[in-house]
Amino acid sequence: MHTYEIFLKKDGQEEYRHAGSIDAPDDELALLLARENYLRRAEGDLLWMVDRTHLLVGDRDFVAPNSDKPHRDNDGLLVAAHRKSQREAQ
Amino acid sequence: MGRTWSSMDDFEAFLDDGGMVEVDDDMPDEYRAAVFRFIELHANSELMGGLTERDWIPMTPGLRHKMAVLAKTQDEIGHGHLLYMVAADLGVKTRREMLEDLFAGRSRFQNVFHYPARTWGDQVAICLLVDGAAVPSQKAVYKDCSYGPYKRILKRIIAEEGFHLRLGEERVLKIAEGTDAQRAMFQQSIDDWWWPALRLFGPDSRPNDRLARWRLKSEKNEVMRAGWVQKFVPMLHSYGFTIPDPGLTHDAETDTWTCGPIDWEPLKRTMAMDGPDTARRIAEASAAWETTRWVRDALDAAPAGAVA
Numbered sequence: 001m002h003t004y005e006i007f008l009k010k011d012g013q014e015e016y017r018h019a020g021s022i023d024a025p026d027d028e029l030a031l032l033l034a035r036e037n038y039l040r041r042a043e044g045d046l047l048w049m050v051d052r053t054h055l056l057v058g059d060r061d062f063v064a065p066n067s068d069k070p071h072r073d074n075d076g077l078l079v080a081a082h083r084k085s086q087r088e089a090q
Numbered sequence: 091m092g093r094t095w096s097s098m099d100d101f102e103a104f105l106d107d108g109g110m111v112e113v114d115d116d117m118p119d120e121y122r123a124a125v126f127r128f129i130e131l132h133a134n135s136e137l138m139g140g141l142t143e144r145d146w147i148p149m150t151p152g153l154r155h156k157m158a159v160l161a162k163t164q165d166e167i168g169h170g171h172l173l174y175m176v177a178a179d180l181g182v183k184t185r186r187e188m189l190e191d192l193f194a195g196r197s198r199f200q201n202v203f204h205y206p207a208r209t210w211g212d213q214v215a216i217c218l219l220v221d222g223a224a225v226p227s228q229k230a231v232y233k234d235c236s237y238g239p240y241k242r243i244l245k246r247i248i249a250e251e252g253f254h255l256r257l258g259e260e261r262v263l264k265i266a267e268g269t270d271a272q273r274a275m276f277q278q279s280i281d282d283w284w285w286p287a288l289r290l291f292g293p294d295s296r297p298n299d300r301l302a303r304w305r306l307k308s309e310k311n312e313v314m315r316a317g318w319v320q321k322f323v324p325m326l327h328s329y330g331f332t333i334p335d336p337g338l339t340h341d342a343e344t345d346t347w348t349c350g351p352i353d354w355e356p357l358k359r360t361m362a363m364d365g366p367d368t369a370r371r372i373a374e375a376s377a378a379w380e381t382t383r384w385v386r387d388a389l390d391a392a393p394a395g396a397v398a
Contacts, residue, residue, distance in 0.1 A: 001390065003175075020243055021175045023185060025389040037168040040161075040250070059114070060092060 003052040004030045008044030016048050092116060105305055110238045113179045121304055125237050126182040128306055133173035134192050134199040136247075139220075140166030141375055142203065146213050158257055162217075165250045172247070176239045193376035195368075201357050202286050204365025211272075211279035214265050217258030219280075219287035223318055225251050227291065230309035237306065259325075266329035273330075280326060281334040288349065289357045291315040316348070323347040 001023050007016040019038045024030035027049075034049055092115035095101040101118050111117050117125075143163040150156040174185045183191070191197040202220045207213055228248050235241035265276045295302065295310040302308070323333055324347070337350015359365055363372075 019246075020172055021179070022171070023175065025392055029389075033171075036164065037171055038246075040165065040168065041253075043246075 001025055002030070004034070004049045005052055005055060006034045006038050007048040007050075008038065009046040009048075011045040016046075019043070021052065022049075102303070105236050105303075109236070110241075111236055112238045120300075122180055123182065124300060124304065125240065125306065126177055126180045128301065129173055129177040129180075129240055130183070130188055131198055131200065133170050133177055133188065134197060135203055136166050136173060137170035137192070138199045138203040138371060138375065140170060141371070141378075142207055142216070146207065146210075149210065150213070151210060155261070159213075162254055162257065165254070169247050169250070172243050176243050179239065189379065193372065193379045195363050195372050198361060198363070200290060201360040201365065202283075202290050203371065204360040204363075204368045205283075205286055206367040206370075209275055209279060211265065211275040211277075212283065214258065214261040214276060215279035215283040215287075217254060218262050219258075219283050219322060220290065221251060221254045221258050222322060223287050223290040223314075225255050226309075226314050226317060230314060231307060234305050234308035236304055262325075262329060266331070277331055280331055284334050285353070286356070288315060288318065289352065289354070291318065292357070293352075293354055319347050319349045 002025070003021055003023055005021050006019045008019045009016045022030060022033050022037060024033050030049055031047070034047060038044075039047065092112060094116040095104060095118065098118055098120070101121065105111075111121070111125075140163050143159060143166055147156065147159050147163060150159045174188055177183070177188060178185045188197065192199070202216070202223075207216060225248065228244055228251060232241060232244040232248055235244065262276075265272055268276075291311045291314050294312045295307075299307065302310075323338065326333060335350050339348050339350070340346070341348070356365070360368065
């Protein structure tokens with residue numbers, strides 16, 4: 001038995017989204033079970049499935065450093081403060 | 091690896107902050123066990139409910155409703171399937187262990203699936219009153235659920251249960267427009283199913299309910315139960331049916347219906363696996379599990395990718 005992760009996408013809408021998982025003995029039955037359990041009422045137009053053991057996972061520790069890089073953002077506050085002070089001076 | 095918490099206080103502070111727990115988190119054992127038990131009970135109930143639906147496929151009147159029952163059966167079995175995946179990922183039991191425990195009578199399922207559905211009227215009452223209790227219960231869990239995988243799968247399940255409830259409301263309309271015999275049959279079904287469905291919400295919530303503390307429940311049982319009474323009493327009255335509750339009261343000023351005293355003994359019996367139809371239901375599900383064993387064995391024995 002393999003565990004597959006299921007991703008669904010609607011035509012023209014956003015990206016593939018994770019929907020859940022399913023156990024199946026092989027790829028063919030996995031696709032069939034995914035359709036019958038996750039796509040019962042046109043929840044998507046396209047289906048991706050991947051054997052869970054084939055997923056390459058970047059865990060929280062790996063991803064975390066990039067959530068603390070303020071130099072990659074600009075909040076615009078400096079310019080906003082300048083404009084405000086100009087308006088007030090008028 | 092996921093997140094860790096140094097103590098239960100830390101974990102609860104995280105939950106109080108609106109934190110969502112994911113499967114790879116190192117959650118406290120008590121939380122893991124409670125979430126698992128909750129989802130396993132839900133999964134078992136979906137599966138046992140699906141098996142009742144299946145019983146009625148050949149006997150459902152009319153092609154339109156027969157097809158709807160086919161779809162509902164597939165939905166319920168599918169919900170069981172989805173929930174068993176979410177539960178298995180918690181690492182407490184495998185899906186097969188959960189199924190084997192269920193069919194051996196070692197784990198529980200909800201009270202309403204311990205009763206026999208004898209007539210088509212019973213099926214209509216179940217589709218209205220039981221699905222009508224399941225939807226608000228599931229919505230109350232979904233609303234603020236702290237366990238991410240369960241919350242996401244609940245969204246899918248609630249959407250489908252909504253179809254079932256609308257189907258139930260349509261069936262009531264049809265049966266109310268039927269012959270005197272059909273109306274009498276449905277009145278009997280209301281009499282039989284009103285109280286089991288009402289007891290589905292359980293006794294009043296305790297103030298120290300851990301499931302509420304950990305954001306698995308966001309509404310008190312008695313509040314959901316009162317909402318259910320308020321919804322279904324006027325609906326059934328409008329079709330000319332009566333409610334089997336001598337203690338039912340109506341506050342004319344606020345137009346509020348309140349149920350009389352509730353006998354909790356039948357709920358206790360079903361929770362002790364001793365309901366009116368418990369033994370037959372377990373035996374039937376268990377026999378089906380046995381007769382399909384060869385399919386599982388064949389699938390397990392097939393070399394990977396042999397079919398594809």
